Amino acid sequence: MGRAASIIGYCLAALAIPVAIATFVGMDFFSRGLVAATGLKVSPWMNGGDIIQVVERGGYQTQIHQPVFDGLFGEKEEGFVQVDWTPLKNLPSVISEEVDFDRDGRADFKISLDVEAVSAKITNENPRIKSLEGCYKLKDGRAVRVWLINDKR
Amino acid sequence: MIQGFFLGLASGTVCLANCAPVLLPYLLGEGGKIPRNYALLGQFMGGRLAGYLLFALLAWAAGLYFSIMRHRGLIFGAVYIILAVLMIYTSLRKTENKCLGNCLGKPLIPLTLGFFTGINFCPPFLMAFTEASSIVNLGQCMLFFFMFFLGTAVFFLPLPLVGGLERFLLLKNIGKLAALLIAVYYLYTGLVMIGGS
Amino acid sequence: MGTKPWKALLLTLPMAFLLALMMTQGKLPDALAARVAVILTYSLFSVMFFLIIWSGKTYKYRAILFTIIAVCFCFSFIANLIEIRGSMALTKADILAGDTPFCHLVIPAVIIPAALTRTIIFPGSMLEGFASIASMLVLWAGASLVLGRGWCSWACFFGGFDEGFSRLRKKALIKKIDQKWTYLPWAVLLAVVLLSAATLSPFYCQWLCPFKAVTEFEQVTSFKILVQTVIFVSLFIGLVVVLPVLTRKRIQCGLFCPFAAFQSLTNKINVFDIRVDTDKCKNCGICIKECPTFSLDSKSVGEGRTLMSCVKCGKCVDDCPRGAVTYHIKGTRVNTGSDTARVLFAYPAYLFMSAIGGSMIVSTLAYLINYATAGSLYG
Numbered sequence: 017m018g019r020a021a022s023i024i025g026y027c028l029a030a031l032a033i034p035v036a037i038a039t040f041v042g043m044d045f046f047s048r049g050l051v052a053a054t055g056l057k058v059s060p061w062m063n064g065g066d067i068i069q070v071v072e073r074g075g076y077q078t079q080i081h082q083p084v085f086d087g088l089f090g091e092k093e094e095g096f097v098q099v100d101w102t103p104l105k106n107l108p109s110v111i112s113e114e115v116d117f118d119r120d121g122r123a124d125f126k127i128s129l130d131v132e133a134v135s136a137k138i139t140n141e142n143p144r145i146k147s148l149e150g151c152y153k154l155k156d157g158r159a160v161r162v163w164l165i166n167d168k169r
Numbered sequence: 170m171i172q173g174f175f176l177g178l179a180s181g182t183v184c185l186a187n188c189a190p191v192l193l194p195y196l197l198g199e200g201g202k203i204p205r206n207y208a209l210l211g212q213f214m215g216g217r218l219a220g221y222l223l224f225a226l227l228a229w230a231a232g233l234y235f236s237i238m239r240h241r242g243l244i245f246g247a248v249y250i251i252l253a254v255l256m257i258y259t260s261l262r263k264t265e266n267k268c269l270g271n272c273l274g275k276p277l278i279p280l281t282l283g284f285f286t287g288i289n290f291c292p293p294f295l296m297a298f299t300e301a302s303s304i305v306n307l308g309q310c311m312l313f314f315f316m317f318f319l320g321t322a323v324f325f326l327p328l329p330l331v332g333g334l335e336r337f338l339l340l341k342n343i344g345k346l347a348a349l350l351i352a353v354y355y356l357y358t359g360l361v362m363i364g365g366s
Numbered sequence: 367m368g369t370k371p372w373k374a375l376l377l378t379l380p381m382a383f384l385l386a387l388m389m390t391q392g393k394l395p396d397a398l399a400a401r402v403a404v405i406l407t408y409s410l411f412s413v414m415f416f417l418i419i420w421s422g423k424t425y426k427y428r429a430i431l432f433t434i435i436a437v438c439f440c441f442s443f444i445a446n447l448i449e450i451r452g453s454m455a456l457t458k459a460d461i462l463a464g465d466t467p468f469c470h471l472v473i474p475a476v477i478i479p480a481a482l483t484r485t486i487i488f489p490g491s492m493l494e495g496f497a498s499i500a501s502m503l504v505l506w507a508g509a510s511l512v513l514g515r516g517w518c519s520w521a522c523f524f525g526g527f528d529e530g531f532s533r534l535r536k537k538a539l540i541k542k543i544d545q546k547w548t549y550l551p552w553a554v555l556l557a558v559v560l561l562s563a564a565t566l567s568p569f570y571c572q573w574l575c576p577f578k579a580v581t582e583f584e585q586v587t588s589f590k591i592l593v594q595t596v597i598f599v600s601l602f603i604g605l606v607v608v609l610p611v612l613t614r615k616r617i618q619c620g621l622f623c624p625f626a627a628f629q630s631l632t633n634k635i636n637v638f639d640i641r642v643d644t645d646k647c648k649n650c651g652i653c654i655k656e657c658p659t660f661s662l663d664s665k666s667v668g669e670g671r672t673l674m675s676c677v678k679c680g681k682c683v684d685d686c687p688r689g690a691v692t693y694h695i696k697g698t699r700v701n702t703g704s705d706t707a708r709v710l711f712a713y714p715a716y717l718f719m720s721a722i723g724g725s726m727i728v729s730t731l732a733y734l735i736n737y738a739t740a741g742s743l744y745g
Binding site for chain 3: 018021022024025026028029030032033035036037038039040043044046047048050051054055056057058059060061062063064086087088089098150152153154155159
């Protein structure tokens with residue numbers, strides 16, 4: 017038993033060297049494998065979630081993300097929707113738009129966004145809209161996040 | 170009323186996620202065995218139920234729902250602060266490993282913790298509060314909250330099993346220190362909520 | 367317990383070969399500054415490995431290199447940030463774009479949300495860019511298998527700050543530290559895990575990480591971020607600079623870091639550990655006094671083991687006057703008088719150290735050479 021344990025110990029210790037090498041040599045392979053096997057992705061609370069609607073505005077785009085309600089278990093009763101405007105160089109000085117994030121053909125909120133000042137005001141057209149969470153600079157544009165109430169709950 | 174129970178069942182995990190930062194360090198900090206932890210959980214849940222029923226009363230009382238929601242920041246901010254102070258107190262006081270009987274004799278702390286987590290920041294509770302505000306009959310309103318409480322309570326049952334680790338003295342210290350850290354965060358959150366309101 | 371020079375040289379050759387492959391990938395860079403930097407870094411790593419093997423002193427040379435890596439990491443990281451972003455401050459645009467490099471310290475906080483929601487609560491990228499989330503997870507998994515909590519002394523690119531500051535004074539000004547403080551990393555871990563899960567945000571990064579002071583931090587645009595800034599600056603000054611200087615201990619690593627506590631668990635599955643030969647030990651207490659991470663106490667020494675928090679830095683091994691403390695491979699006899707376990711551990715540990723730290727030293731040297739020759743860090 018002692019001798020077997022000793023042999024196993026030395027074998028595992030020696031194995032540590034190829035494992036260390038494989039970690040670096042196979043980094044890309046293992047990373048992609050990890051993502052493919054687990055389906056892990058960045059939380060939509062961080063990146064705003066997937067873009068589900070792109071509206072061409074003649075020179076610039078309004079990109080509407082999937083509303084985010086993801087909770088630790090199921091959905092939260094409050095979430096947000098992120099809307100981006102890009103590219104920056106083609107944005108008007110003030111963006112005034114109606115946004116229909118749930119694609120029911122009716123505007124959910126009206127927004128007036130001052131591109132230079134990075135500030136925005138919204139007017140609710142849908143009782144699900146709670147308030148403006150914030151207005152942000154993007155690398156190549158502007159974005160807002162609007163708090164929503166989850167009507168599925 | 171079964172709707173309240175299912176609402177509780179559906180959102181119990183969220184309740185658990187919100188209450189665990191308070192309850193888990195507390196249970197670890199008490200360093201009790203599993204039966205004692207269930208007694209503590211019972212008191213905690215009793216406190217939660219009391220909090221729910223109190224708010225059922227408020228929800229039923231005409232007009233109070235709206236005034237509470239209007240001063241939500243102030244009220245919940247204050248509750249956060251009270252909770253933080255309680256957690257700081259429980260983490261700094263000396264505890265002894267008492268038996269089940271003695272523990273039941275002093276139910277104040279877990280009961281109070283339960284009460285304030287119950288009426289506090291738990292999002293499903295706020296949802297239940299909204300639902301219950303439309304119920305006209307006080308008895309029905311109370312029953313709705315009671316059923317909601319039962320639905321959520323199921324998810325708390327495994328927590329006292331941390332008592333299986335009570336032989337590790339260090340877990341008791343870890344629980345107390347963690348409660349202190351979480352309390353500081355809640356204190357800050359409470360102050361900001363009050364400041365923001 | 368050292369090795370004869372020829373034998374040490376022979377044992378260094380395979381490492382020198384692997385280092386050459388890692389640092390050049392078969393070809394020296396074209397730019398002169400980068401080429402000189404690679405050659406200098408390669409020489410430094412090769413010489414240090416030889417010294418570790420030849421002298422029998424693990425801690426002495428590892429600690430020097432470990433400190434250099436931490437300083438170079440921060441230097442090159444900040445220089446790179448200023449080059450591409452113009453500032454150390456992380457803007458909301460960077461956060462929304464997922465441009466934040468992922469770091470191992472956040473791993474414990476993301477596990478529960480990852481398990482329950484299959485999402486990572488960190489504003490980085492899964493596969494793209496520098497320090498992507500998946501690549502750091504793979505790196506951590508590999509290192510945990512090979513080193514256990516040895517990560518904290520061989521792979522962590524922040525630990526060298528604590529280590530460096532703890533070595534500045536010859537004698538400690540604060541000698542008595544209550545044992546109960548060693549529970550704090552576990553408490554921070556518990557609080558961070560629970561609050562990260564409850565808020566679905568990387569609580570440790572936002573509120574507690576001291577190393578934001580020497581890497582990147584969120585641009586102050588609100589009262590909340592101002593409070594967070596005051597906290598991380600205070601923690602860095604207190605835990606990483608002042609207390610290590612006063613105590614000669616790695617205070618941040620030993621008494622605060624939640625990742626360190628979490629990483630302690632990996633010591634259980636790692637084949638290497640540090641053992642005390644109780645027959646040889648005279649209970650002089652030097653190892654307990656000198657351990658930088660509070661990983662030895664009289665009870666554990668009596669049992670011939672370190673505590674679970676051992677970082678395998680080699681300080682106790684170097685300092686034991688009777689050679690009673692040794693690197694050990696689980697399943698084998700304790701203190702056979704052979705250096706095999708230490709050498710077998712040194713190889714993979716040094717590979718991680720050089721693979722992680724090598725590029726940081728190369729970048730820093732290249733920046734400095736650029737500065738010396740062209741008057742600008744960026745050439």
